[in-house]
Amino acid sequence: MLSGRKTSLSALASCAMLVAMTAFSAPAPSLAMSAATPQTVTDTRQKSASTADHSKFKELDKPFRTGPEVTEACLICHTEAAKQVQHTKHWTWESVDPKTGQKRGKKNIINNYCTSTVSNEKDCMACHAGYGWKDSSFDFTIEKNVDCLVCHDTTATYRKLPGDAGHPVYERREFPPKSGKFVDPADLKKVAQSIGKPSRSNCGSCHFFGAGANGAKHGDLDSSLQHPGKYLDVHMDEKGLNFACTTCHATSSHQVSGSRYNMAAAAKGPAHIRGNPDSSPAACQSCHGNKPHPQQMAKLNQHTAKIACQTCHIPEYARNDIGTELSWDWSKATRMGEDGKPFVRKDSAGRRAFDSKKGAWVWDSYVIPEYRWFNGVSTYKVIGDKIDPSKTVQINEVGGSPDDPDSRIWPTKVHRGKQPYDTVNNTLTVQHTGGEDDTALWHNYDWQKAIGAGMKAANLPYSGKFDFVSTELTWPITHMVAPKEDALSCAQCHSKDGRLKDIRGVYMPSRDANNLLDRAGWALALLTLIGVLIHGGIRILTSKKEG
Amino acid sequence: MTTNKIYVFKRFERFWHWSQAMLIIFMLITGFEVHGSYPLFGFAKAVDLHTLSAWTLIGLWVFAIFWHFTTGEWKQYIPTTEKMIAMIRFYSVGIFKGAPHPFRPTTLKKHNPLQRLAYLGVLLLIGPLLWLSGWFYLFYADWQAWGVDNVLSLEWVALFHTAGAFMMLAFLIAHVYLTTTGHTPTSHIRAMLTGWEEVD
Ligand code: HEM
Numbered sequence: 245m246l247s248g249r250k251t252s253l254s255a256l257a258s259c260a261m262l263v264a265m266t267a268f269s270a271p272a273p274s275l276a277m278s279a280a281t282p283q284t285v286t287d288t289r290q291k292s293a294s295t296a297d298h299s300k301f302k303e304l305d306k307p308f309r310t311g312p313e314v315t316e317a318c319l320i321c322h323t324e325a326a327k328q329v330q331h332t333k334h335w336t337w338e339s340v341d342p343k344t345g346q347k348r349g350k351k352n353i354i355n356n357y358c359t360s361t362v363s364n365e366k367d368c369m370a371c372h373a374g375y376g377w378k379d380s381s382f383d384f385t386i387e388k389n390v391d392c393l394v395c396h397d398t399t400a401t402y403r404k405l406p407g408d409a410g411h412p413v414y415e416r417r418e419f420p421p422k423s424g425k426f427v428d429p430a431d432l433k434k435v436a437q438s439i440g441k442p443s444r445s446n447c448g449s450c451h452f453f454g455a456g457a458n459g460a461k462h463g464d465l466d467s468s469l470q471h472p473g474k475y476l477d478v479h480m481d482e483k484g485l486n487f488a489c490t491t492c493h494a495t496s497s498h499q500v501s502g503s504r505y506n507m508a509a510a511a512k513g514p515a516h517i518r519g520n521p522d523s524s525p526a527a528c529q530s531c532h533g534n535k536p537h538p539q540q541m542a543k544l545n546q547h548t549a550k551i552a553c554q555t556c557h558i559p560e561y562a563r564n565d566i567g568t569e570l571s572w573d574w575s576k577a578t579r580m581g582e583d584g585k586p587f588v589r590k591d592s593a594g595r596r597a598f599d600s601k602k603g604a605w606v607w608d609s610y611v612i613p614e615y616r617w618f619n620g621v622s623t624y625k626v627i628g629d630k631i632d633p634s635k636t637v638q639i640n641e642v643g644g645s646p647d648d649p650d651s652r653i654w655p656t657k658v659h660r661g662k663q664p665y666d667t668v669n670n671t672l673t674v675q676h677t678g679g680e681d682d683t684a685l686w687h688n689y690d691w692q693k694a695i696g697a698g699m700k701a702a703n704l705p706y707s708g709k710f711d712f713v714s715t716e717l718t719w720p721i722t723h724m725v726a727p728k729e730d731a732l733s734c735a736q737c738h739s740k741d742g743r744l745k746d747i748r749g750v751y752m753p754s755r756d757a758n759n760l761l762d763r764a765g766w767a768l769a770l771l772t773l774i775g776v777l778i779h780g781g782i783r784i785l786t787s788k789k790e791g
Numbered sequence: 792m793t794t795n796k797i798y799v800f801k802r803f804e805r806f807w808h809w810s811q812a813m814l815i816i817f818m819l820i821t822g823f824e825v826h827g828s829y830p831l832f833g834f835a836k837a838v839d840l841h842t843l844s845a846w847t848l849i850g851l852w853v854f855a856i857f858w859h860f861t862t863g864e865w866k867q868y869i870p871t872t873e874k875m876i877a878m879i880r881f882y883s884v885g886i887f888k889g890a891p892h893p894f895r896p897t898t899l900k901k902h903n904p905l906q907r908l909a910y911l912g913v914l915l916l917i918g919p920l921l922w923l924s925g926w927f928y929l930f931y932a933d934w935q936a937w938g939v940d941n942v943l944s945l946e947w948v949a950l951f952h953t954a955g956a957f958m959m960l961a962f963l964i965a966h967v968y969l970t971t972t973g974h975t976p977t978s979h980i981r982a983m984l985t986g987w988e989e990v991d
Pocket of ligand 1 (some may be wrong): 419753754814815818819821822823825827841842845846848849910921922925926928929938949950952953955959
């Protein structure tokens with residue numbers, strides 16, 4: 245996957261959540277949005293399955309100048325579509341924890357990558373399924389601002405770039421700036437006339453490129469999943485099952501199931517495929533049940549009481565050269581080169597390693613997960629939450645414990661970093677990063693101004709003093725399910741120094757043993773042996789004497 | 792000193808003894824690998840082999856228990872104090888002086904009083920300990936269905952099981968050695984092979 249390496253971006257001019265930009269700036273066209281190419285099985289299947297040919301609708305047979313114009317045309321027939329979308333996270337960027345009531349979602353949290361969307365909307369909203377969210381004044385009720393095309397485009401020509409607050413490219417533009425590469429506007433009429441169901445490339449145009457670089461964010465989601473082989477993902481294997489994202493993330497009324505914010509960490513019972521309203525269709529168990537192994541492997545079925553399927557069946561994530569980002573150190577941002585000018589550097593695999601705008605990164609491929617008890621509920625640091633700077637700040641905390649029947653041992657990606665915080669108020673700061681104005685960090689390289697502007701936009705007090713604090717983000721790993729031959733072998737966990745050596749609360753033969761009993765037991769055996777040897781020795785000696 | 796032979800071990804008993812011996816030795820080997828004491832077959836294989844032999848042993852015991860009760864042979868294990876002191880004296884003193892064995896096995900009384908006690912211990916203590924804990928170990932996933940998941944923990948089950956295994960190991964060592972204390976060093980073993988025991 246050489247092309248994967250090339251996709252890592254050096255000159256990201258914007259918020260790293262911006263996905264689209266990376267997707268489209270990828271110099272390797274084979275990877276970038278190739279869903280529309282006729283040989284893509286997914287697309288042919290979808291086209292033939294539809295009962296409507298959108299190219300025959302007169303509503304769409306006219307030139308469109310903007311995205312909202314297209315949406316208005318869609319809504320003539322799909323009268324409820326925009327209302328549905330407006331109830332989803334793809335629109336609100338908000339998710340409420342059903343247990344704690346905490347409001348999470350991109351709108352409210354601070355993450356460990358580009359930190360916060362607040363004050364950076366123009367850039368970040370390139371991945372919003374809408375048009376025009378450029379600041380807090382965005383009106384969430386206007387239906388024509390719902391972006392239908394980003395999910396339903398099949399031409400791979402529809403592109404949204406940072407800086408446009410979610411609008412697609414309307415005029416030919418050099419991107420990334422000064423790169424010598426140009427992005428042409430899509431023919432919106434053609435896009436509208438050839439819409440289809442979302443393919444892996446549609447979802448991937450945002451979800452593969454989160455944090456501003458291919459594979460950076462998730463590690464189990466990157467552009468290699470556009471055309472994966474069986475080794476990478478048994479379900480999405482292009483020559484095999486060829487699942488779309490929505491095969492598992494079954495969608496109803498535009499609600500996509502299976503969010504990381506509220507995961508089914510311990511789905512129970514037999515397979516139910518679809519139709520059980522109490523259960524997430526995106527869980528492995530919805531198709532496989534919780535006793536998925538054949539009877540002669542009953543021991544493995546017993547493991548489902550404690551272990552998530554993913555733990556054995558995703559032995560490593562980022563199983564390609566694209567890799568994933570393991571840390572982001574913002575404290576190195578604003579460092580200049582010897583000539584006093586901003587500079588960028590890549591690692592040996594061609595992935596971003598340093599950028600004066602953003603700091604330093606560490607990447608890796610074929611990453612061994614870190615394991616945690618997890619019950620599906622994470623609590624997030626939201627903007628304004630107090631932190632304890634003497635400790636590593638947990639950007640999110642995965643809930644769960646060994647005593648909780650709804651917890652399982654899960655593989656996770658732990659992403660580490662350093663972020664600025666207000667040393668007086670003890671809050672993580674919101675910084676204004678993207679933009680061409682005087683306070684934007686990536687324009688002016690001035691932390692004080694960037695934090696000042698960001699905190700103001702977030703309505704938070706800022707003392708004027710900041711420093712950097714260590715942070716950790718923990719995300720469950722669930723994609724890139726390997727073929728069964730590649731699943732973990734027993735001894736990879738059942739050994740003294742195995743994968744689960746730090747997991748408490750379960751007894752695992754070969755890893756655990758009672759030291760006292762072991763010493764007593766071996767002593768008993770040894771003493772017995774010595775006893776019989778002495779006894780036998782004397783017998784031999786005495787019988788010789790007699791003889 | 793004349794040598795007599797008497798028939799002590801019937802065909803089933805001999806079969807039971809040797810298959811059980813092999814199984815137990817094999818279970819010690821595989822069990823302690825599962826325990827993490829050494830690598831041999833590999834963890835996964837060791838678990839499989841241990842589980843397979845556990846089921847075999849269970850099958851064998853079901854037969855053996857049935858046999859013991861239908862033939863009345865279970866009475867062989869009823870403890871007795873008769874000649875107990877004499878046996879202790881024999882093992883600790885007499886044996887070194889070439890004194891005659893105080894116990895003379897017959898078809899009706901095969902085991903000397905110390906044997907009876909030891910075997911009874913194996914049958915009533917070590918065996919059930921391994922069985923019961925092994926059984927719970929095997930059906931770990933069903934604890935919730937059985938309603939025992941709040942009372943049992945795998946840690947304790949494994950602890951008892953391992954304790955039983957150590958006791959079995961110690962028994963085995965002593966037992967193998969004591970087979971050499973018959974009329975001649977091999978007469979006990981030969982008896983268990985052929986059924987006929989040499990006595991003086
Ligand atoms: C002579 C008899 C036996 C010996 C010496 C023996 C020994 C052992 C030892 C030392 C272990 C490792 C324990 C640990 O570290 O957790 C073990 C595990 C085990 N034993 Fe036994 N055992 C015997 C009989 C049985 C029987 C009769 C059963 C079933 C009824 C059984 C079922 C198991 C199971 C299920 C395990 C756990 C294997 C696993 O990790 O899944 N054992 N045994």
